[in-house]
Structure formats: C-alpha cells, structure tokens
Amino acid sequence: MNHLTPHIDAFSEEALLVGESARAFFASSDIKSIRARLGRLPSHRPPVWRQMIEMGWTGWRADAAAQGCALSFEAGVLLHEEIGAAAAPEPLLQTAVLAAGLLGRSPSPAHAVEELRRLVLGERCCAVAWQPPARGAGVAEPRGVTARRQGDGVVLRGALHFVPMADAELFLVAARCERGLGIYRIRRDAPGLTIAEVERIDGIVCAELAFEDVRAEAADTVIPPEQGAAALEEVLDEGRLALSAELLGAMAEVLHLTLDYMRTRKQFGRAISGFQALQHRAADLAGQVEATRSAVQAAARVFDQTADPVRRRIAASRAKASASAGAIEVITACVQLHGGIAYTEECDVGVYLKRAMALAAWLGDARFNRDRAAALAARGGDEGAHTALPGWLEEIRAWVDENLPREYRYPARRMSWRETHAWHQKLNAKGWVAPAWPREFGGMGLTPYEEVQLHDVYETFGINTFQNMGLTMLGPLLQRYGTPEQQRKYLPRILSGETYWCQGYSEPEAGSDLASLRTSAVLEGDEFVVNGQKIWTSLAHEADMMFLLARTDPAAKKQQGISFLLVDMKTPGIAVNPIVNLTGAKDFCSVFLDNVRVPRENLVGELNQGWTMAKSVLGSERIMIGHPRFAKSALHMLRQVGASRGLAEEPVFLHIYRGLAAEVADLEALYVRYLDALRNGRQLGAEVSLLKIRSSETWQRIVDALRETAGEQGALNAREAVGDGLGLHSAVQFLHARPATIYGGSNEIQRNILAAHLLKLS
Structure with missing residues (x-):
C-alpha cells in the first residue's frame, strides 16, 4: 500500500497488523511471476496462494467454528488494498469473501461449518456463479439458470458467465425457481454441466457455465430459495467493498510508480517532475486517490457498525463507483505521464491498467453503482431518510x-x-x-x-x-494557542455574537504568496504600531475585530518574523473600503492601517512565530472551504430546477445529476476523514489542499450544470420559484461559486503546494 497521508488515519491495532503483514508478504511479489500465469489455469500462482492460505487470509470472513479469524471490514479492506497494490491474481476475493460469504450464511451446518472449513483450509476450491450471459442489443433480459423441482432435488437449466475461477472444484450456483433464488453446490464434473474457458483482458481465465438438466440433490442446497436472493446480495456487497479496496491499492501503487518515474525521467535537460503542468496533473491524481480512499474507508465503517442491508448497499455501491471511475482515471493518466514506454509490454503499468479494466467492470461499473446507490437513496434508503434522526x-x-x-x-x-x-x-x-x-x-x-x-x-x-470566521477559524486557534485571558475575553463573545471577526491576511502583493506580506508592526513600549493594507477581507465593514498577520522582524526570512495580532476595528487609523463583486454584493473590502496602535496583550502566541498560527488558520479555512455543504446545497438546487423543468426522470439529466451526487458523496467522506483527524489531535499538512481543490471545483461543476439546466431563465437577473419554497437565482449561484477556486489560496497555488510538499516533485 502506498498511502500518501499515513499520519491521518488511525486504524485499529488489528487492522494495522493485518496491513503490515500483507505489505511485507507482497513486498517480494513481482510482476514477472504474474505475467507467467496470464491466460493459463490456474490463473494464480499456486505457491503464493498456498502461503496466503497458511497466513489465514482465506478465513478473514469466517468465524472460529470454521477455522476462520473473523476480521473487521476495516482490516479486510487493508488486506485487499495490498492485494491490489501488488496486482496479485490470487483469488482471495472470490474465495474468502464471495464463496465463504455464501457458505457462512447457509442454514445447513454441513455447509456453514464443514464445507466452509474446507474452503478456509484450502482443501476445496470453490467459486460463486450467478451472472447470466451479457445482454446484447435487442435481446430480452436473460434468465440465467432456472431450478425445477425433481424428487428431493432440483434440475438446473440455463447459463452463467463471468465466473473468475474456471478451475474451481465446486460452483455455488444461483438458480431461480417459483419460490425465489436458491444457491446450490454443483461439482465441476456434474453430468450436464459444460465449462467453457474465456480469458479476461487481464489474463484471468474465467468460466462460462452451461447447465443442461444438471441435478442438485437436497444436500446440495446451500441456501434455500426463500433466503438466497438476500444472502447473495449481501455477499456481493461485501465483494464490492473488497473489490473497491483492490482498485484503490492498484491506483495508489501506479501513482507511486509514476511519481518515481517522473523524478528520474529527463527531458530538455531536467527531470520531468519539475514541469508544472505535470505536477498539477499529478496533484489532481493524488486528490482522486485520497477521495477514493476516503470513500472506501467510510464504507468499511458502515459495514463494521451496522448490519442494515440498505445502508450497506448504498455504502458498497458508492465505494465501488468511486473506485471504478477513479482507478481508470488515475491509471490511464499515469500511462500518459509515463509517455510511450507505458504502451509497451515491458512496462508494469500495463498490467495494472488491464487489471483495473477488469475489476472496474466486475460487480457493476461506476455508472451501475452510482445509479444503484442513487435509486436506493431515492427510495428512502439513505441514512437520515429511511431512519428517524437521532x-x-x-x-x-x-x-x-x-x-x-x-x-x-x-x-x-x-x-x-x-x-x-x-x-x-x-x-x-x-x-x-x-x-x-x-x-x-x-x-x-x-x-x-x-x-x-x-x-x-x-x-x-x-x-x-x-462563514463566521470567529467560530470557524479564530476560535479554534485561540483554544490551542491563546492565553487563558484571551480565551476568557474573546471566546464567549464569539459565541454570543457580541463580537464578529474578519481575517486580515491577503495584501495587494501577497495573496496566495502570503509569506510576502508587507504590513508592519513595530513594538513601541506596550503597543504595536501597525501600518499597511489588507485586501479581500470578507465583511470587514461589518466586523468588530480583525485577526491579522504583520511583519514584526523585517530582517528575517519570508516565513519568519511574522506575528499574529488581534485588532479592534474601531481603533483610530483604520479605514475600510467595501468592494462590489460580480453579484452586486459587498462581501469583500480593502482595509488600510495607518499607525494603528495594538496592545501587546493582543499578540497571540510568541513574537515572530505567527507563521505557525497562520498555517493553522489557513488549514482551518481550507477545511471550511472544503466543507461539502456548499456543493450539497447547489446539488439540492440542481435537483429542484431539474424537477421544475420536467427532467427528474430524463436519462441525460439523471446521468449528470448522479455523477455530481457521487462526487459530493466522495467529498463528504474526504471532509469527515480530515476533520476526524483534526479532532483526534492529528495534524493536517499540505493534504488539506486536496480538500479545498476538490470541494471548490465540485461546487463549480454543479453550478455549471445548474446554469445549463436553468436555460434562458438562468440568464435573468431575477429569482425563479422552483418548488419546496425555493426561490432560486441561478445566475447569482453561478457567479457566487466563481471565487471559490481563488480564495483561501488559488487552486493553482494549492497544486504547487501539493506537488512540492506531498508528492515531493521538483
């Protein structure tokens, strides 16, 4: 696993041990041994598979009665992430998750314990078969396999495709009868069963099964028809989660390989890692990896915390949609960053690309899973909708x-x-x-x-x-760096609304390059004398106080000699000039400071150490700018406008809306993950820029769709009633989102920060 931000996530001891052991195990794995098995049976490496069985991984979903270890989903996700990072073809997902999942749900002890035990110990190779042949244009929906009662057993007829283990000894076959969907155990040499081999693009040999009156005895019923559909759906959702983790591992590893390649590959006399265009592309890919990681971890938490099948379905499909789309995006982009070498057989990236193509499609591609999650949520399945609020x-x-x-x-x-x-x-x-x-x-x-x-x-x-800057930015900073007197004096007034604060950071020549600020503060006795100008100061004309940065040691280097001061806006020498923005509002101001005297007691932290606090506030600002509420609010407006235009069920609009909704879900998972790190005392560094970029650009994409959906009405300087009490001014919403990619440090500068400090590109 190549984790860009290992300091953020606090995994359980069990999960860490599993992840570390898997990482050590696959460290000796090589792509050459994987290539040697392409197109052959077995598609995996038998010595490696035997070692994985001995590690106990085939029993990670089985309980102790079946010789399993019953790991948490948090730990299982880390295990499968390492499998994906190694491009390992071993069938752990097919065996330990799918087959073991069905056997473990069997009401028959012979299957739930004994048959499962044999699978866990590697004594039996078992695969799940449930997918009917692919439907072509104009072809009716295939029925797959039907089960007709005959004596004490059933007779199976039909076909199932896409079975990843063509050499399995047993198949757990999903077959439909009048009572529902049953799961039956069928031996590969059963009379009437024909097995055809088909090679996937990644070299895995799959099976196509044809059933011509194949008999299953009563003892072969793993799950009866009344329970089979629910059991299969639950198991497939666990498979989607594990598969998402494998795709995450693959995309993270390929990005890691690509960053290494960029540092060594030279063009025009220097490493291509120094080209800003490539740095920015790599930063965006890192953002996709982190968003997918957040979605997968969020889904694992849902699986560990609840058995509610609807919540699990939504979580699994959201993770699979993110991982399927993200893996293809990241790995294909890494092919581009490698250049022509990546299109050759000798480059390892090709193995990962083909694996991602296969895994992204299996268990539903990104579009299928986005639609599935959206449909479940629309039917009242999403948390907060299908259950009562706390x-x-x-x-x-x-x-x-x-x-x-x-x-x-x-x-x-x-x-x-x-x-x-x-x-x-x-x-x-x-x-x-x-x-x-x-x-x-x-x-x-x-x-x-x-x-x-x-x-x-x-x-x-x-x-x-x-955004109330006293609540979201200054308050948390004073709680950490302020003196007890400063906390007693200012925090209650922030809560009561007695004091409103503005932020004095940006200057005419120091916007994104904040360390170049020139506002000075000279200590004279017990007061600082402040001179300079601040700009883009939000709502300064309404503020009672300002927290600002000023240079207190002009001889120090750029990011040194800066102090953090609290300034009363009524102090003589302060002049505020509001700036009218594109919407006609006066959100921003220029603030001029002419010999403004600030008591020394208003210094927060140590003299000349303000840059540390500046970064803390900037981190808080980017966290708040990264809050998903802006994008979620715009998404709500888009849904209302679409409904008012009669587009609620129109396929193109639904496709656009659901794609944006999936982006918002990933954004929410990333935000919760980062905020959770802060709440637990872990420090966020450059990676917080990922959140700011993704949030602001997601918001802009949504309002772009809003403007297009609104049509000519969206170009009017007027509000439109669109239902649910919502009066929407589409043009203003579009304009309102424009500066989101500028304030808090422009997204271009954020990509520079990510490239230098997170990705180590120069």
Whole structure:
C-alpha cells in the first residue's frame, strides 16, 4: 500500500497488523511471476496462494467454528488494498469473501461449518456463479439458470458467465425457481454441466457455465430459495467493498510508480517532475486517490457498525463507483505521464491498467453503482431518510422548523453576519452555535459526522449564511494557542455574537504568496504600531475585530518574523473600503492601517512565530472551504430546477445529476476523514489542499450544470420559484461559486503546494 497521508488515519491495532503483514508478504511479489500465469489455469500462482492460505487470509470472513479469524471490514479492506497494490491474481476475493460469504450464511451446518472449513483450509476450491450471459442489443433480459423441482432435488437449466475461477472444484450456483433464488453446490464434473474457458483482458481465465438438466440433490442446497436472493446480495456487497479496496491499492501503487518515474525521467535537460503542468496533473491524481480512499474507508465503517442491508448497499455501491471511475482515471493518466514506454509490454503499468479494466467492470461499473446507490437513496434508503434522526438532531430539526424566520429560508444569496445576527443569538441561547467546538469552550462537541448531519438538516431549510470566521477559524486557534485571558475575553463573545471577526491576511502583493506580506508592526513600549493594507477581507465593514498577520522582524526570512495580532476595528487609523463583486454584493473590502496602535496583550502566541498560527488558520479555512455543504446545497438546487423543468426522470439529466451526487458523496467522506483527524489531535499538512481543490471545483461543476439546466431563465437577473419554497437565482449561484477556486489560496497555488510538499516533485 502506498498511502500518501499515513499520519491521518488511525486504524485499529488489528487492522494495522493485518496491513503490515500483507505489505511485507507482497513486498517480494513481482510482476514477472504474474505475467507467467496470464491466460493459463490456474490463473494464480499456486505457491503464493498456498502461503496466503497458511497466513489465514482465506478465513478473514469466517468465524472460529470454521477455522476462520473473523476480521473487521476495516482490516479486510487493508488486506485487499495490498492485494491490489501488488496486482496479485490470487483469488482471495472470490474465495474468502464471495464463496465463504455464501457458505457462512447457509442454514445447513454441513455447509456453514464443514464445507466452509474446507474452503478456509484450502482443501476445496470453490467459486460463486450467478451472472447470466451479457445482454446484447435487442435481446430480452436473460434468465440465467432456472431450478425445477425433481424428487428431493432440483434440475438446473440455463447459463452463467463471468465466473473468475474456471478451475474451481465446486460452483455455488444461483438458480431461480417459483419460490425465489436458491444457491446450490454443483461439482465441476456434474453430468450436464459444460465449462467453457474465456480469458479476461487481464489474463484471468474465467468460466462460462452451461447447465443442461444438471441435478442438485437436497444436500446440495446451500441456501434455500426463500433466503438466497438476500444472502447473495449481501455477499456481493461485501465483494464490492473488497473489490473497491483492490482498485484503490492498484491506483495508489501506479501513482507511486509514476511519481518515481517522473523524478528520474529527463527531458530538455531536467527531470520531468519539475514541469508544472505535470505536477498539477499529478496533484489532481493524488486528490482522486485520497477521495477514493476516503470513500472506501467510510464504507468499511458502515459495514463494521451496522448490519442494515440498505445502508450497506448504498455504502458498497458508492465505494465501488468511486473506485471504478477513479482507478481508470488515475491509471490511464499515469500511462500518459509515463509517455510511450507505458504502451509497451515491458512496462508494469500495463498490467495494472488491464487489471483495473477488469475489476472496474466486475460487480457493476461506476455508472451501475452510482445509479444503484442513487435509486436506493431515492427510495428512502439513505441514512437520515429511511431512519428517524437521532434524538438530539430531531430536536434541532423540529426547533429550526418552528423558529427559523421565513426570510432566512432559501435566500437568493449568502446572508452576512449582521443580517443573521438575531438567528445567531437564538442558536446561542440553545447552545447550538458552535457545533465543532469542544464542550469545555461552550461548543456542542460534535463528531465530524454529526456535524455533517447537522448541516444536512440546515440544508433542508435553505439556511445560507456567511462563514463566521470567529467560530470557524479564530476560535479554534485561540483554544490551542491563546492565553487563558484571551480565551476568557474573546471566546464567549464569539459565541454570543457580541463580537464578529474578519481575517486580515491577503495584501495587494501577497495573496496566495502570503509569506510576502508587507504590513508592519513595530513594538513601541506596550503597543504595536501597525501600518499597511489588507485586501479581500470578507465583511470587514461589518466586523468588530480583525485577526491579522504583520511583519514584526523585517530582517528575517519570508516565513519568519511574522506575528499574529488581534485588532479592534474601531481603533483610530483604520479605514475600510467595501468592494462590489460580480453579484452586486459587498462581501469583500480593502482595509488600510495607518499607525494603528495594538496592545501587546493582543499578540497571540510568541513574537515572530505567527507563521505557525497562520498555517493553522489557513488549514482551518481550507477545511471550511472544503466543507461539502456548499456543493450539497447547489446539488439540492440542481435537483429542484431539474424537477421544475420536467427532467427528474430524463436519462441525460439523471446521468449528470448522479455523477455530481457521487462526487459530493466522495467529498463528504474526504471532509469527515480530515476533520476526524483534526479532532483526534492529528495534524493536517499540505493534504488539506486536496480538500479545498476538490470541494471548490465540485461546487463549480454543479453550478455549471445548474446554469445549463436553468436555460434562458438562468440568464435573468431575477429569482425563479422552483418548488419546496425555493426561490432560486441561478445566475447569482453561478457567479457566487466563481471565487471559490481563488480564495483561501488559488487552486493553482494549492497544486504547487501539493506537488512540492506531498508528492515531493521538483
């Protein structure tokens, strides 16, 4: 496994041990030995497979009664990720997940224990067969295999394809009868069974099974028809999760190989890792890897935390959609970054590309799984829709519904702090104004996922307020770096809304290059004298206080000699000039500071050590800019506009909408993962830029689709009623998202940061 951000994820001890042992095991694996088995039976390497059985991995889903070890899904995902990273052809997924999953669900002890035990110990090779032949244009939906009762057993007729283990001794066959879908054990030498071999593009030899009155005795019924469909669906979802992990491992490994290649391959007299265009492409690929990793880990948590089959189906399909699309995107892009060598047989990237092509299609490709997840959620299967909200959240939802003023619901633009001050005070009175703050500082102490749930509730009411920088940025910084006196003085006023804060970072010549700031602060006695200019200062004309960066040691290097100060906006010498933006709003300001005197007690942290805190605030800002609520709100608007145009079931619109919804789901998983790391005391570095890039660009893609869907109405400078109390100004929404890729550090600069500090490209 090539994990770009190993410091973020806190895995259980069991999962870490499994991952480390698998990584060590496959370290000696080589692509040459894999190529030697291409197109042959068995498609795997028998010595390697025997060692994997001895490691106990074939029993990771089986319990102790069957000699298994019953690992968590968290650990199983890390195991399969290493298999994907090694491009290992060994049939662990087919055996330990699919076959073992069906046998373990059998109501018959002969199958659930004895047959499963033989599989775990490697005494029996068993494959699951359930897929009918592919349907061609104009061909009716194939029925697969039917089961007709005959005496104590059944007779099977039909065909099943895409069975990855053509040399299996036993097949667990899904066959349909009038009572449902049963699972039956069929030996490969059973009379009437014909096995044809078909080679996949990645060299794995699959089987096509034809059944001509193949008899299965009563003892061969693994799962009776009344239970078979549900059991098969559950097992396939576990397979989708494991397969997603293998695709993740493959894409992460290929990116790792490509980054190494970029550092050594020279063109025009220097390594191609120094070309900015290639650096930016690599940064985007890293973002896709991290988004897929987040989706897979989120799905594993769902599987470990609940047995609810609907929630598992949605989680599995979301992970598989992300991994299928992501693996193809990343690996094909890595072919491009390698150049012509990647199109030759000798380059290992080709093995991964062909494997990704096969695995991305198996168990449903990206589109199938996006549609499946969306359909399940639309039927009320998504969490928060098909189940009652947690008690605390239902209390908030009901209270907001009763108390939120009409003018705050679905406003045409983001409302400022002053406009929503009364609402802020109401939330504070309930103790709900600071979801992410620890309880000891007056916050709600919510987990990252609970915070996302809360914002989902707010979204249903169309609450759209400007980011409160005291709550999201300064408050967390003071909790970490502020003195007890600063915490006592400022934190309660942030919560109450008595004090609103603006951020004094950017300057005319120091935007994304923040370390080049020139605002000075000279210490005279017990005061700093501040001179300079800040620009793009959000809502400075409404703010009571500003937290700013100023250079306190002009002789120090760029990122040294900077201090972090708290400034009262009523101090003499401060002039604020609002800037009108493209929507006609005055969100931004220029702030001029002329001999502004700031008490030394307003210095946060140590003198000349402000850059450390600056990075902390920037990280918090990029986390908040990366919050999925902006994209989710726009997605809600897109759905409403589509419905108002009669497009809700139109295939092209559905395809676009579901693709964007899948991006938002991945974004949410990435956000929760990063925020969880912060809450648990782990530090985020350059990788937070991944979140900022993906969030802002996802938001922009959604409002692009919104503008196109709105048509000519979307070009009017007017609101449109589109249902559910939503009055939408499509043009303003489109314009409103434009600066998202600029503020908080432009996305181009973020890609530079990622290339230099995360990917080590130069």
